[in-house]
Amino acid sequence: MMNTQEQSHFNSIYQSYLNELTLQGKSNKTIDSYSRCIRQVATFFDVCPVNLTTEQLKTYFHYLVLHKSWSMVKISRCAIQFLYRHVLGRPWVWVNIVKPPKQQVIQAVLSLNEVAAIINTTR
Numbered sequence: 001m002m003n004t005q006e007q008s009h010f011n012s013i014y015q016s017y018l019n020e021l022t023l024q025g026k027s028n029k030t031i032d033s034y035s036r037c038i039r040q041v042a043t044f045f046d047v048c049p050v051n052l053t054t055e056q057l058k059t060y061f062h063y064l065v066l067h068k069s070w071s072m073v074k075i076s077r078c079a080i081q082f083l084y085r086h087v088l089g090r091p092w093v094w095v096n097i098v099k100p101p102k103q104q105v106i107q108a109v110l111s112l113n114e115v116a117a118i119i120n121t122t123r
Contacts, residue, residue, distance in 0.1 A: 002046055010048040013087060014038065020086045037079035049083060054093050061097050073097060 002010060017038060021031045041049050041060055052060075057080065064073045077097065084092045110118070 017087050034079035037076040
C-alpha cells in the first residue's frame with residue numbers, strides 16, 4: 001500500500017487530472033474511463049503513476065494486452081498519455097503497442113465423404 005505521503009501526492013495529482021480533463025472539455029464518460037485507468041495503474045504498481053518508468057509502463061501494457069480487451073489497452077494508453085502531457089507537463093515516451101491479429105475461428109465444414117455418409121445413413 002502507498003505510504004501516506006505518496007497517497008497524498010497521488011490524491012493531489014489525481015484531482016489535477018480530473019480538473020484538466022474537465023478544462024479540456026472531455027465528456028463525463030471519458031473522464032470516468034480515463035480516471036479509472038489512472039487509478040488502476042496506480043493500484044497495479046502501488047505507486048503514484050508519476051513515478052513510473054517506461055519499462056514499468058511496458059510491463060503494465062503487456063499485462064493489459066494479455067488480460068484485457070484491446071479497447072481497454074487503447075483507453076489506458078490515452079489516459080496515461082493525457083496525464084503526462086497535460087498534468088505533469090512531461091514528454092510522453094510512446095509505448096509502442098501493436099494490436100494482436102484477430103484469431104480466425106475455422107468453421108466446422110464437412111467433407112464430401114462425411115456428407116455422403118450422413119445422407120446414406122438416413123432413411
